[in-house]
Amino acid sequence: MLYKKAKIVIYSFSFLTIALVLELLYLNTTQNISNDQIKLKKEFVSLIQLPDLAISTEATFIRHRSLSTTFDIYKDDGVLREYFPSSFVIMNSKIGSK
Amino acid sequence: MSRYLNLYLIEYAFNALLRQKYKNIFISFILSFLIFLLSSVFFITSSIKNELQLSVESLPEITVQKLISAKHYDIEVNRLDEILSITGVNDAYARVWGYYYFANAGVNFTLVGIDQFEKQYKNSLQNLVDTTKGFNDNNAYIGQGVKKILSKNYYKDYFNFILPDGSIKEIKIGGTFKADTNLESNDVIVLSKENMRSIYGMSDEYATDIVVKVKNVDEIETIAAKIKVLYPDTRVITKNDFKVSYQNIFDYKSGLFLALFIVSIFTFFIIVYDKASGLSSSERKEIGVLKAIGWSLDDVLKEKFYEASIISVFSYILGVFLALAFVYMFQAPILRDVFSGYSELKTAFDLPFVFDIQTMVLVFFLSVPIYIASIIIPSWRAATMDADEVMR
Numbered sequence: 193m194l195y196k197k198a199k200i201v202i203y204s205f206s207f208l209t210i211a212l213v214l215e216l217l218y219l220n221t222t223q224n225i226s227n228d229q230i231k232l233k234k235e236f237v238s239l240i241q242l243p244d245l246a247i248s249t250e251a252t253f254i255r256h257r258s259l260s261t262t263f264d265i266y267k268d269d270g271v272l273r274e275y276f277p278s279s280f281v282i283m284n285s286k287i288g289s290k
Numbered sequence: 291m292s293r294y295l296n297l298y299l300i301e302y303a304f305n306a307l308l309r310q311k312y313k314n315i316f317i318s319f320i321l322s323f324l325i326f327l328l329s330s331v332f333f334i335t336s337s338i339k340n341e342l343q344l345s346v347e348s349l350p351e352i353t354v355q356k357l358i359s360a361k362h363y364d365i366e367v368n369r370l371d372e373i374l375s376i377t378g379v380n381d382a383y384a385r386v387w388g389y390y391y392f393a394n395a396g397v398n399f400t401l402v403g404i405d406q407f408e409k410q411y412k413n414s415l416q417n418l419v420d421t422t423k424g425f426n427d428n429n430a431y432i433g434q435g436v437k438k439i440l441s442k443n444y445y446k447d448y449f450n451f452i453l454p455d456g457s458i459k460e461i462k463i464g465g466t467f468k469a470d471t472n473l474e475s476n477d478v479i480v481l482s483k484e485n486m487r488s489i490y491g492m493s494d495e496y497a498t499d500i501v502v503k504v505k506n507v508d509e510i511e512t513i514a515a516k517i518k519v520l521y522p523d524t525r526v527i528t529k530n531d532f533k534v535s536y537q538n539i540f541d542y543k544s545g546l547f548l549a550l551f552i553v554s555i556f557t558f559f560i561i562v563y564d565k566a567s568g569l570s571s572s573e574r575k576e577i578g579v580l581k582a583i584g585w586s587l588d589d590v591l592k593e594k595f596y597e598a599s600i601i602s603v604f605s606y607i608l609g610v611f612l613a614l615a616f617v618y619m620f621q622a623p624i625l626r627d628v629f630s631g632y633s634e635l636k637t638a639f640d641l642p643f644v645f646d647i648q649t650m651v652l653v654f655f656l657s658v659p660i661y662i663a664s665i666i667i668p669s670w671r672a673a674t675m676d677a678d679e680v681m682r
Contacts, residue, residue, distance in 0.1 A: 198298070228470075229642075239418065
């Protein structure tokens with residue numbers, strides 16, 4: 193065949209693209225968050241009223257920004273800069289900081 | 291097919307790539323890896339962000355906390371009446387919640403007090419809790435992570451809280467929250483308010499903070515301002531502040547990666563560019579020969595374009611494919627720890643799939659066109675010269 197390698201390139205690209213699309217479809221059907229789960233999550237959050245995810249607990253304000261103090265600038269404060277590993281930043285409420 | 295694509299050129303480009311097989315395989319390997327890394331971080335971020343945005347909507351609109359010398363203090367419960375009388379306030383209640391440090395395992399539990407397990411709470415607890423021993427004021431309902439830690443420490447059915455005076459309060463474990471809410475509930479222990487107060491040694495007149503519900507979104511800022519005027523010693527945080535802060539944290543963390551990625555990808559391109567422009571001998575010669583046998587500038591650039599596209603698009607698709615599998619099928623081992631801190635009480639972390647077209651497009655434009663440019667530009671320079679000059 194005159195351009196065998198060109199066809200190999202085109203076929204392998206089509207194969208890769210199809211694999212990617214199939215993977216996306218698969219993830220969309222299996223890993224997607226279902227409506228029931230969303231409902232459960234919302235119900236849980238409205239029950240306990242804590243906004244942050246339980247993915248890190250090492251800073252005092254991690255579950256709720258209101259536990260930071262305004263002077264904990266480099267350590268704990270919500271208003272300020274990031275510090276590793278888990279500083280969550282919040283702007284003080286515009287009214288609160290006036 | 292051949293009407294749209296010049297198969298001869300593709301054939302030629304592929305052969306040209308094969309002529310320097312190992313170099314090109316290495317380049318596509320590195321490029322795929324960079325794309326894989328960046329898309330993985332973005333996928334994790336968008337998935338967590340999505341999760342947070344889902345839950346932030348169910349929060350009360352305003353949180354009021356008391357500050358003394360800029361530190362958080364318990365707030366008087368009787369302030370509730372004043373806040374409730376502000377026009378536009380739908381509902382307000384005092385919350386009792388906080389952390390409890392469990393020294394044996396070195397973890398902080400989040401304790402949340404619920405109003406004597408009133409009927410409405412009982413109903414939602416019933417939905418949320420997996421196994422129950424009947425809803426009882428003296429029971430605690432715990433997250434999966436807490437359960438794991440407690441059973442490691444031989445607390446299967448009950449837990450001994452140490453009160454401020456040193457005495458011990460035994461509380462039975464009533465049930466665990468469903469795994470579906472793990473990202474939110476992992477470190478949570480829900481108790482009755484009465485139990486909470488005795489664990490914290492808090493009197494009935496005080497609460498941790500006050501949350502306010504407002505029906506009309508437009509009134510939130512005004513009501514927050516009124517509360518601030520009413521109680522100048524408080525800090526008033528609105529739901530909008532939370533949203534901003536989420537944005538900040540994830541922008542920061544993925545931004546950090548983006549910065550690293552840009553540095554590494556530009557280093558990579560500089561090397562490629564340098565290699566390509568300094569290719570001198572073989573590739574320059576090749577371009578010279580092509581020109582000499584009658585290829586136009588257009589043809590040479592087109593061929594180079596095909597060559598670069600084959601490598602970069604291949605790497606892009608492979609990188610994204612692997613990243614999706616890594617993040618959503620294998621739940622991103624190692625990399626997700628960047629987002630979860632060093633807490634002992636880590637969640638099982640089921641990252642929900644979010645189809646994030648924005649990320650894919652961003653990564654595409656950060657990688658593919660830049661790589662193509664880094665190949666095309668030096669080739670264009672070589673191809674504009676006279677054939678004999680190039681070959682010399």
